[in-house]
Amino acid sequence: MNQQTVEIVIVGGGISGLSTAYYLEKEATQHNLAVHITVLEREATLGGKIATQRQDGFVFEGGPESFVTRKLEAWELCHELGLQDRLVGTTRSGKNYVLHNGRPAIVPDGPGSFLSTPLLSLGGKLRLLKEPFVKPRTDSSDESLGSFLRRRLGDEMVDNIVKPAIGSVYLGDVDAMSVQVSFGRFAEMEQQHGSVVKGMFALMKEKRAERKASGEARPPKKPAFATLQGGLMELVNTLAEQIEGEILRETAVTNLSHNPTNAQPYKVELSDGRSLNADMVVLTTPTFVMADLLEGVVETAVTEQLRAIPYNPVTTVNVAFNRSEIEDPFDGFGVVVPESETSQLLAIEGMSAKFPHRAPGDQFVLRAFVGGQRQPELADLPEAELISLVRQELAQIFGISARPTQIHIQRWQPANPQPPVGHLAMIAEVERKLADQLPQLYLTGAGLRGQGVPDCIRQSRNLVEQILADLQPASQTLAA
Numbered sequence: 094m095n096q097q098t099v100e101i102v103i104v105g106g107g108i109s110g111l112s113t114a115y116y117l118e119k120e121a122t123q124h125n126l127a128v129h130i131t132v133l134e135r136e137a138t139l140g141g142k143i144a145t146q147r148q149d150g151f152v153f154e155g156g157p158e159s160f161v162t163r164k165l166e167a168w169e170l171c172h173e174l175g176l177q178d179r180l181v182g183t184t185r186s187g188k189n190y191v192l193h194n195g196r197p198a199i200v201p202d203g204p205g206s207f208l209s210t211p212l213l214s215l216g217g218k219l220r221l222l223k224e225p226f227v228k229p230r231t232d233s234s235d236e237s238l239g240s241f242l243r244r245r246l247g248d249e250m251v252d253n254i255v256k257p258a259i260g261s262v263y264l265g266d267v268d269a270m271s272v273q274v275s276f277g278r279f280a281e282m283e284q285q286h287g288s289v290v291k292g293m294f295a296l297m298k299e300k301r302a303e304r305k306a307s308g309e310a311r312p313p314k315k316p317a318f319a320t321l322q323g324g325l326m327e328l329v330n331t332l333a334e335q336i337e338g339e340i341l342r343e344t345a346v347t348n349l350s351h352n353p354t355n356a357q358p359y360k361v362e363l364s365d366g367r368s369l370n371a372d373m374v375v376l377t378t379p380t381f382v383m384a385d386l387l388e389g390v391v392e393t394a395v396t397e398q399l400r401a402i403p404y405n406p407v408t409t410v411n412v413a414f415n416r417s418e419i420e421d422p423f424d425g426f427g428v429v430v431p432e433s434e435t436s437q438l439l440a441i442e443g444m445s446a447k448f449p450h451r452a453p454g455d456q457f458v459l460r461a462f463v464g465g466q467r468q469p470e471l472a473d474l475p476e477a478e479l480i481s482l483v484r485q486e487l488a489q490i491f492g493i494s495a496r497p498t499q500i501h502i503q504r505w506q507p508a509n510p511q512p513p514v515g516h517l518a519m520i521a522e523v524e525r526k527l528a529d530q531l532p533q534l535y536l537t538g539a540g541l542r543g544q545g546v547p548d549c550i551r552q553s554r555n556l557v558e559q560i561l562a563d564l565q566p567a568s569q570t571l572a573a
Contacts, residue, residue: 098127099564102361102369104346105377106134107141108546109538111332112553113375118337120561130338131369135345139333144503145324152324152451153411155503157546159318164547168319174331182316183447190428191254192436197428200254217249225290229283235514238275239268245289257429260439264405264465265511274512274543320448349386351531373533380540391530395523402540404507406472407464410483411501416457418495438486439465456498459487472506510540533563
């Protein structure tokens with residue numbers, strides 16, 4: 094008897110949903126499994142938080158503007174999709190800064206700058222040097238990122254440098270965020286080697302030994318961050334082109350129901366009046382949307398846990414100027430703003446220093462972040478007030494009084510998830526309950542086990558392995 098096609102509906106057309114669809118089709122083909130995938134996206138454009146706008150020679154990013162290459166998933170996927178010649182790394186000249194007494198102060202990146210930095214007192218510097226000798230925590234349970242970093246690095250390093258840097262990326266409070274989700278690798282280093290510094294040295298030694306044993310030459314050094322020449326939407330669009338199943342834009346899910354007595358137990362009702370019957374459903378949306386979709390389908394404890402994960406709003410403002418009108422263009426990758434400063438910005442990215450190709454040569458671009466956990470109300474300012482605020486801040490910090498040539502605003506309300514302490518254990522509990530009550534309904538996405546682009550791709554790949562394991566016995570039953 095011919096194998097019956099397994100119908101799979103993926104809700105969400107961001108990087109998580111698209112990479113899940115891509116890897117699922119690829120693995121199903123390799124394992125001779127028949128699947129038909131439908132991706133549902135309620136917006137007119139795909140990509141989720143990836144939002145690239147190209148105009149007048151500019152490439153503006155409203156969401157993530159690059160991905161870290163140390164986590165290999167996005168880098169490898171770009172190569173797999175044939176985008177390796179489109180990859181652009183950060184320049185080597187840029188430095189990172191912290192706002193200190195209203196002016197950018199460089200983050201120390203070597204012994205000389207460490208000794209001279211005004212960001213740490215002598216006591217703070219000595220405390221930081223103690224890190225290899227600080228006793229590790231014996232309890233392997235989760236703790237806040239702030240608690241971990243304060244134990245390892247000291248309060249001053251955390252408050253003056255690390256906290257504003259993390260806050261500008263995750264938009265939250267390090268003293269409330271789960272270390273297992275945000276920096277689990279560092280927590281593992283402490284458990285395995287007794288210290289983050291010792292763990293980093295051990296990792297380098299291990300990699301050298303592996304290369305020596307294999308006889309392989311040292312691989313070319315990758316840039317710390319990478320993007321694509323036309324913006325990260327290139328990755329989104331290329332993924333979408335590779336997917337053989339259906340992708341339905343401007344199509345929201347209005348209701349999800351489950352009847353285990355049906356051959357295809359899931360019914361997905363759509364905003365256009367249609368409905369889809371499915372063997373499997375994958376939810377890749379923000380967790381509060383997952384909770385709405387699962388309301389009344391699974392026990393209340395599950396939806397309450399998903400809805401309780403906090404998200405903070407942020408608005409990004411790209412501002413371009415004529416370079417000739419800037420006396421001293423900022424040469425850094427970015428400036429983060431500690432809570433002790435009066436500035437109302439979270440951070441400022443030096444887009445022209447980081448990725449010069451994103452603007453015409455006579456233009457200079459900065460990107461400001463407004464809102465976050467500290468001042469969420471600012472993310473909702475009317476456009477004129479928002480632009481005025483950003484221009485005032487840029488004038489005070491950089492002395493820029495020139496009139497902008499381009500302004501691009503992107504509002505995210507809400508934006509990034511803020512996984513609290515115990516988050517991974519809670520997600521594992523939710524997944525156990527779903528496996529029991531709604532078999533073959535799966536969750537993945539930024540709100541679960543990491544929110545960066547590589548993190549989302551990694552979670553999708555891991556989920557596909559799980560789905561594949563569930564698909565194979567199911568396909569054998571259908572073909573019997």
